Amino acid sequence: MKKLGLIVNPIAGMGGRVGLKGTNGADIIAKALELSAEPVSPARAVETLRSLKRAGVKFELITYPAEMGAAEASEAGLEARVIGHITSGKTTAEDTKRAAKEMLEQGVDLILLAGGDGTMSDMIEAIGTQVPILGIPTGVKMHSAAFANTPQTAGEVVARFLSEELPLREAEVMDIDEEAYRENRLVAKLKGYVRVPYEPVMMQATKEGSTGYELADQKAIARWVVESMEKGRTYALGPGTTTRAVAEELGIYDSTLLGVDLIENYKLLARDTNEQYILEVLGKKPMTIIVSPIGGQGFILGRGNQQFSPAIAKRVGKENVWVLVTPHKLRATSTLKVDTGDTELDREFRGYMRVITGYRQTCMAKVV
């Protein structure tokens, strides 16, 4: 029988409706409570647990006390083994991290985490990619790709993970600078990666033929990108696992996962480079920008890859931006987004764009 860990960040999402744009930090939580923000996370977690219960799968549930999981489990009518200690009503990020570490020690097969981008970012530090994790979207900001679309689908995916085998993939964890966001500036940072279960084939099982798994799809994309590369042109590889696959296809194994690398004549020209250097190179040779949608909302430019500034994107031009996206990810996001900070440039990128989805496979995707 598989073990499922449940962690609820009870205060996640509280700042949303009272306009606080997040709840990272003790003073903000106090402020949220002052504005009589209602907890939203527990109710959404219960929704997931109910959907999981309906599937009728057998599993052992391990959770943290009171509002960090035990209360939600009991409300959904699920039995749970409760571990750890908290001060109810005064939980902090430290509690979430500790809970994750203890569940790792308990040997859980999957952690179900109710929270937002901030809570998910804490997981990188606490457990990294050691245990698969799935996010129930209950926060204010959900730019990470580690969340299910709804609490309901979170329950369904977990049920399938517990009853049969589901493949895992690496998912970006994003968080935005809340301070900047409160001043109406959006700076989304790619914080790192966690491993999430995903269900790639169920919908395609009958007629469409095998879609393969995320890694195989990434490799297929990478193969074609490399075959399409020309000498005498610089290729700027944005952050992400799909673009990393391109570097690996070239035999470059020390590319940066979170930064921008430059490639020329199939070799690494610069690692983890910045806007200024990219502009310098751009002055000498033609350049192609290779990006993949970052996070759960499908941003191809402006979130998590700010190194590609409006000045760079403008000079490179839409026709020289290659967007790599696996079929599974494209289905999950359905539309792509741009947010370069330059309204006119964003407008140029809007409309249909040919994105690379496999080996000699492309798809017309709408950029909005």
Add this chain to the structure above:
Amino acid sequence: MSYQQARWIEPLIFELSKPGRVGSSLPGKPRGSINVPKELLREKLELPELSEPEVVRHYTRLSQMNYGVDSGFYPLGSCTMKYNPKVCEELAALETASCIHPHQAEETVQGALELMYRLERFLAEIAGVARISLQPSAGAHGEFIAMLLTRAYHKSERDGKRDRVIVPDSAHGTNPASAAMAGYEVVTVPSNARGRVDLEALKAAVSERTAALMLTNPNTLGLFENQIIDIAEVIHDAGGLLFYDGANLNGILGKTRPGDMGFDIVHFNLHKTFATPHGGGGPGAGPIGVQKELEKFLPVPVVEYDRKRKRYYFDYNRPHSIGKIKGFYGNFGVLVKAYAYLLLMGAEGLNEVTEAAVLNANYIMHKLLGVKGYELKFDASGPCKHEVVFSTESLKLETGVTARDVAKRLLDHGIHAPTYYFPPIVPEALMIEPTETEPREELDHFVDVLNTIAQEARSNPEKLRSAPTATAIGKLDEAKASREPILSWGTHRKSAKK
């Protein structure tokens, strides 16, 4: 529940084998000697040893655990599992059709050649094209040949840089596969909210590199692509060709013709539209029709008629042909059945086929729209064509029961499952194609059963999920079945040893 499929505990035929038991008596040794190369000779033949009645009983029992269109309703969308008139089988079994040899002299098979010649003309008229090749031996084979023809055409126009084929996201998986096999990049275009090709996306997709668009009309949602004239213009203006996937031809027979819609290459599935048994890997036949400007590229041979000598013959003298694509002359038996079916129905009959097929699908659509738990995700404003795609997403949200569970439960009622989870653009899809041969009672019963299942999803989802239980074989581990296929006695023994 009033259905129970036969369930025999039937061992494999090898397990029934008893050494020394014989089921045949051969008339002595063959006269003369046959020179078989030594390396091909085998000392021991590991064949099962059984008496004739044992063999007959074994296969009769297996066949009783089978299900086909001859045993019940088979609404497998986009597959057109219509009833196949038995007279077509009888005609195809005639010695003059089944016992001729492809190496026979042309003079001795004039009837067979005439049949192919005439069938070709029938199909050309139905599709509105200039010429047909009967050679492709399956639907996907036909699609692939269409892609080879596309390449030959652009090459002859000195337009060899066209390396992209556009395919809508509602297409059958064989479309992108065929294009990819022919060396093309596949560009997927999304459907719009009405379930048709998104014209804006299509316009953004075409360029001087567009080789063709592969389109099914009516599409896999059972909806007619009513912007087809605009679509054809976009593709032709860009210099590309328009390919018609014939999977859904049953929805338009005699009403309109792909050629009139602007298609340059048209594909048929004789085994779907013209009533040849199919499934289980064939045999099928996927003829390809082309307009005048593509005629010279068709595969060799084609059947021609020499008026002077009053004689049909195979014409191999076609210098621009893409070449030979199939051993001998296609799946001749399938061609005979399709020809017999066409003679049986006549032009009037084919019109009625489509009318009844479309009426039946709309009857189901209308009745099922009144059942809570089944809804349409795309255009519900007008009629559908010969098939309709329902979604059980709301039922899943309400009860946790999936489209797959519903499909499996249908088996317990003696009804074959519709195609499910296809097309992938419809969540929890059930793709229903009743065909023209089903009476109203059968359609009513089908809707009643779907209603019963929806209620059961609410009252007893657990039981529903364990379906099927009234069939010879219960619920299968589908992933295991495709990951570890055991298709022969040899692999069975090997896996048993492990």
